[in-house]
Amino acid sequence: MVDKSKKEQILDAAEKAFSERGPFGVSLRDIARDADVDVSLVTYHLGKREDVYDAVIMRRLETLNTERRKYLDEAIRHAAPESPSLEAIIDAFSHAMLNRVETGGEGWGRYMSLIAQMNNNPEWGGKMMNRYFDPLVKSFVEVFREILPHADDADLYACYHFFSGALTLTFANTGRIDQLSEGSLKSADFDAMHQRLVPFICAGFRALCEKKEK
Amino acid sequence: MVDKSKKEQILDAAEKAFSERGPFGVSLRDIARDADVDVSLVTYHLGKREDVYDAVIMRRLETLNTERRKYLDEAIRHAAPESPSLEAIIDAFSHAMLNRVETGGEGWGRYMSLIAQMNNNPEWGGKMMNRYFDPLVKSFVEVFREILPHADDADLYACYHFFSGALTLTFANTGRIDQLSEGSLKSADFDAMHQRLVPFICAGFRALCEKKEK
DNA sequence: GTCTATAGCTTGATAGAC
DNA sequence: GTCTATCAAGCTATAGAC
Numbered sequence: 001m002v003d004k005s006k007k008e009q010i011l012d013a014a015e016k017a018f019s020e021r022g023p024f025g026v027s028l029r030d031i032a033r034d035a036d037v038d039v040s041l042v043t044y045h046l047g048k049r050e051d052v053y054d055a056v057i058m059r060r061l062e063t064l065n066t067e068r069r070k071y072l073d074e075a076i077r078h079a080a081p082e083s084p085s086l087e088a089i090i091d092a093f094s095h096a097m098l099n100r101v102e103t104g105g106e107g108w109g110r111y112m113s114l115i116a117q118m119n120n121n122p123e124w125g126g127k128m129m130n131r132y133f134d135p136l137v138k139s140f141v142e143v144f145r146e147i148l149p150h151a152d153d154a155d156l157y158a159c160y161h162f163f164s165g166a167l168t169l170t171f172a173n174t175g176r177i178d179q180l181s182e183g184s185l186k187s188a189d190f191d192a193m194h195q196r197l198v199p200f201i202c203a204g205f206r207a208l209c210e211k212k213e214k
Numbered sequence: 215m216v217d218k219s220k221k222e223q224i225l226d227a228a229e230k231a232f233s234e235r236g237p238f239g240v241s242l243r244d245i246a247r248d249a250d251v252d253v254s255l256v257t258y259h260l261g262k263r264e265d266v267y268d269a270v271i272m273r274r275l276e277t278l279n280t281e282r283r284k285y286l287d288e289a290i291r292h293a294a295p296e297s298p299s300l301e302a303i304i305d306a307f308s309h310a311m312l313n314r315v316e317t318g319g320e321g322w323g324r325y326m327s328l329i330a331q332m333n334n335n336p337e338w339g340g341k342m343m344n345r346y347f348d349p350l351v352k353s354f355v356e357v358f359r360e361i362l363p364h365a366d367d368a369d370l371y372a373c374y375h376f377f378s379g380a381l382t383l384t385f386a387n388t389g390r391i392d393q394l395s396e397g398s399l400k401s402a403d404f405d406a407m408h409q410r411l412v413p414f415i416c417a418g419f420r421a422l423c424e425k426k427e428k
Numbered sequence: 429g430t431c432t433a434t435a436g437c438t439t440g441a442t443a444g445a446c
Numbered sequence: 447g448t449c450t451a452t453c454a455a456g457c458t459a460t461a462g463a464c
Contacts, residue, residue, distance in 0.1 A: 006429080006430080019336060019337075020335075020336065020337040021236070021237075021238040021239075021337075022235070022236030022237075022238055022239050022331075023235075023236075023239070024235040024236055024238070024239025024240075025235075025236050025237070025238025025239040026238075027456080027457060027458085028457080028458070028459095029456075029457070029458090037430080037431090038430070038431055038432080039457095039458085039459095040430080040431070040432085040459085040460080041429075041430060041431075043458085043459070043460085044429075044430080045429090048458080048459090049458085110336070113334070113335070113336040116334040117236075117331055117334050117335060119334070119383065119388070119390075120327070120330040120331050120333070120334050120382065120383055120386045120388065121234075121327070121331060121386075121388065122233060122234065122324070122327040122386055122387045122388050122389070123233075123234040123235075125388050125390075126388030126389040126390035126393070126401075127389075127390075127393075129388070129390050130390060130393050130394060134393070134394055137394060138394075152398075153395060153398040153399075154395070154398045154399045154406070155410065157391055157394060157395035157398060157399045158391075158399060158406075158407060158410040158411075158414075159410075159414060160391075160394075161380075161383065161384065161390075161391045161399075161401075161407075162380035162383075162384070162410075162411060162414050162415075163380075164383065165379040165380040165381070165382065165383030165384065166375075166376035166377075166379040166380045167379070168334065168379065168383075169333065169334055169375065169376075169378065169379030169382075169383075170375065170376070170379065172334045172335075172336055173336045174333070174334065174335065174336050174339050174340030174343070175336070175340040175341075176333075176339075176340035176341075176343050176344055176375075177371055177372075177375045179340070179341075179344050179348070180344060180348055180351060180352075180371060180374075181367060181368070181371035184366075184367040184368045184371060185367075185368045185371045185372060185375075187340075187375075192368070192372075193372060193375075196369065196372040196373075196376075196422055197372075197376060199418075199421045199422060200372075200373060200376050200418035200419075200421055200422055201376075201418065202421070203417040203418050203420065203421035204413075204414035204415065204417050204418045205414075206417065207413045207414055207416070207417035208410055208413060208414055220447080220448080241438075241439060241440085242439080242440065242441095243438075243439070243440090251448080251449090252448070252449055252450080253439090253440080253441095254441085254442080254448080254449070254450085255447075255448060255449075257440080257441070257442085258447075258448080259447090262440080262441090263440085429464105430463105430464085431462105431463085431464080432461105432462090432463075432464100433460105433461090433462085433463100434459105434460090434461085434462105435458105435459090435460090435461105436457100436458095436459095437456105437457075437458080437459105438455105438456080438457065438458095439454100439455080439456070439457080440453105440454100440455090440456100441452105441453090441454095441455105442451100442452090442453095443450105443451090443452085444449105444450090444451090444452105445448105445449085445450075445451100446447105446448085446449080446450100
């Protein structure tokens with residue numbers, strides 16, 4: 001295995017720190033110390049703290065969203081000329097996250113925590129999520145509309161929002177459910193959680209979007 | 215209206231800052247400046263930063279959880295001797311949050327953002343949520359078990375987890391859904407979101423927990 | 429690319445006046 | 447309870463050696 005470049009070391013350290021303490025709770029020195037480099041090198045490679053945070057997000061974003069889009073296309077192609085099932089689409093959106101945390105190493109796990117916290121931040125989080133994810137989400141919403149033709153937009157977007165909250169928390173790796181459930185569920189068993197998430201969310205979508213004959 | 219005590223002013227300012235920048239992203243000086251008092255007064259009343267954060271959480275926690283427990287008891291009493299409906303219980307858990315953000319002023323809105331971010335933090339968030347909310351949650355889970363007698367614990371807790379993620383994001387006030395939906399949904403219209411949340415979540419619970427005849 | 433050195437600001441903590 | 451004053455430590459940013 002080739003040595004990681006210093007830049008990668010810095011990004012790894014920053015990812016860890018940001019996921020634990022948030023974008024404003026981390027000093028460049030914290031990052032440099034953990035990456036075992038000098039502070040000035042952080043600035044040299046990545047700029048100011050804000051830019052470091054952005055670089056951390058961007059590093060894995062393309063991989064994640066490209067894989068999601070691939071799953072979406074496959075689901076559509078596989079079902080054609082019929083419409084794909086709702087299950088297939090919910091799975092397409094969430095399965096890439098499952099793949100990464102299961103096989104991508106610790107870094108990807110921390111990345112999911114980062115996204116979950118961004119998703120829930122009132123000040124800048126919503127705007128950043130819009131910037132990074134809305135183009136992809138809109139592609140998915142188009143397909144939802146096709147599968148659930150009687151749904152109105154407000155219901156559809158509300159469903160997506162609930163899905164988003166459940167999904168990001170599920171992969172946020174908080175360990176909460178382990179203690180609450182006294183061992184009957186392991187939050188680190190992402191596969192088991194994901195298997196339950198898909199039918200749960202599909203049932204929710206259908207309850208709101210399916211029988212709108214008023 | 216009586217003037218707020220300085221201590222309350224400090225807690226208000228801290229709540230705002232913590233909700234925007236996280237528990238590690240706020241200096242005592244940030245808080246003092248916004249509360250229009252000297253730094254040393256923050257320490258005098260509330261101690262170190264960690265203690266300030268804890269005090270912010272504790273200030274509204276009792277109110278929230280007491281109201282939830284009241285709703286739970288009412289739902290049970292109202293349905294007796296039958297079991298209450300799943301809808302009634304999901305509503306009991308979430309309606310207190312709706313009440314507070316609708317009538318409690320800005321502070322309560324920020325508080326919900328704070329809880330949402332705590333819920334999604336991997337390092338300390340899960341532990342704090344366990345500490346603050348598990349006793350109440352366990353009371354609710356007991357009732358879920360009664361209503362859904364064929365569910366096994368793992369499914370039940372997974373459902374609660376998904377509920378928790380959707381619920382906290384819904385009240386986190388991120389504004390995300392406004393832009394994504396191009397105006398067809400206002401995330402500040404909590405009542406409209408809550409009306410959709412309840413049937414969505416109930417359908418999810420039923421999909422996983424109802425027909426376990428294998 | 430990587431580090432050392434340094435300048436100037438911000439921070440948490442505390443001692444003491446009123 | 448509230449404020450002023452102060453200090454050592456930690457912070458960002460940058461200039462410059464290798």
